[in-house]
Amino acid sequence: MTSLSDTAGRLGRFARRFGLRHALRTAVAVVATQLLVTFLNLPQGYWAVVTAVIVMQANLGGSIRAAWTRLAGTAVGAAFGAAASHFGGQTVAAAGLSVFATLAVCAAIPKLRESSRVAGITAVIVILAGHPDMPALELGFDRFLEIAVGIVTALVTSVVVFPSRASRALSHGLAKLFEDVASLFAVVVEGRIREDYPERHVFALKDRILRTLARCRELRLEADAESRDRGESALRAMLLFRGERLFEHVLGMDHVAAEWRGKGLHRHLPEEMADLEHAGADVLTKLAAHLRGNAPLPDVDALDAAVAKAREKLADMRRDRAPAAYDLSEVMHFFSFMHGMLACAADARETVARIRAME
Incomplete structure (x- = not known):
């Protein structure tokens, strides 16, 4: 029994030293997210997978903070990007105005300051990566939904698979x-x-x-x-x-x-x-x-x-x-x-x- 406990302790220290637990949690989150977006038939499900990788942190608290930052930034950026695309079309001017408005709002609200970079990227994607035959509001909602799926999957994985506090x-x-x-x-x-x-x-x-x-x-x-x-x-x-x-x-x-x-x-x-x-x-x-x-x-x-x-x-x-x-x-x-x-x-x-x- 002593030898088994010693071996388990050494394996645990080895896993912590080389970040194997975090690597395994992230891999599980990627697989789960890909399966979920395939089941939901999301048009650009890879954004959910990318989000799962970004949100997955070394501990649950870090994942929650990263999730909040990405979700809030996506919501703000998608809203301004959709509005700018609806009124200004898929133009460089519309992209510039949406990014300006998005970053200004994030800077003015303290809780959104950490989300400003994600928000700006989302606004640009909604405008420049859209399709003429797809309404801007629908594109913005799809982007938010994809990000939300990745976030939820990452948080569930953080709680279930080798949780770290x-x-x-x-x-x-x-x-x-x-x-x-x-x-x-x-x-x-x-x-x-x-x-x-x-x-x-x-x-x-x-x-x-x-x-x-x-x-x-x-x-x-x-x-x-x-x-x-x-x-x-x-x-x-x-x-x-x-x-x-x-x-x-x-x-x-x-x-x-x-x-x-x-x-x-x-x-x-x-x-x-x-x-x-x-x-x-x-x-x-x-x-x-x-x-x-x-x-x-x-x-x-x-x-x-x-x-x-x-x-x-x-x-x-x-x-x-x-x-x-x-x-x-x-x-x-x-x-x-x-x-x-x-x-x-x-x-x-x-x-x-x-x-x-x-x-």
Whole structure:
């Protein structure tokens, strides 16, 4: 049984890595759409097949968003194309006017802006690909019907054949975000304590986090398209916001560390900085495991203790007037860096508290 489960797991990872599930879903959607348009005897059924390929995305939420964009754009473009063809005939002037009107309407209505390209293409097709003996309204309706058939087939396939949810992908993406932010936080702090700034490692982590953030923003929109549950949507929005804030705090620390060289005030509290770094990174790493469904919410007691210890040491340094022995630039760099560390700890703690309250 163990060997079978291991084999299944390896096959699943192989399929995800090379996009085999998405390829299979798309192939099924193409075949189903072609069979359906043949049964319905649609005059230009290949548009339905093309639409099925375009609408089929890696997850259901992405397919829903693509379906809405293509359906709305087709409806607007078909309407303006049919009207322009009816009144102006199949002329270049009519095509230009219909595209202008179509794009203007799409630009004026925020929810239609993503549909503008599809709408413009549809308007041109309705006018220039029509036949003199076919009414423009009929051609526009046929185009809309063909697109609708492709969209419906793609959505049904997304639900039935190896369904993939954007919400699950987003949970893993957010987990990766918090995990990488924890790594960046630890690398920047340890580099400062050792007075050895790891430029290449930091650059690689920042680049990876930026790409993860961009993907998470897309997945959040797709997850919201899948489900209208306000509680789940609010939780996703909060986690993405907190991940972005944590990254901003660490970026501020990194900017200071990149310019901060030599001996400084940090030598007065290396133990406190190390404790705060370990506790903060540990909470974020365990939070990532929780988002993957592998662990409970992390305990923040160690983080609270590390924060209290660091604040107490900072108060002692001020009382002993330790900063007075350093120039203003060093003092500003030090307190800016410590502020970033404490801000990361506060946001990590707040994130755990918010999740506990919302779940």
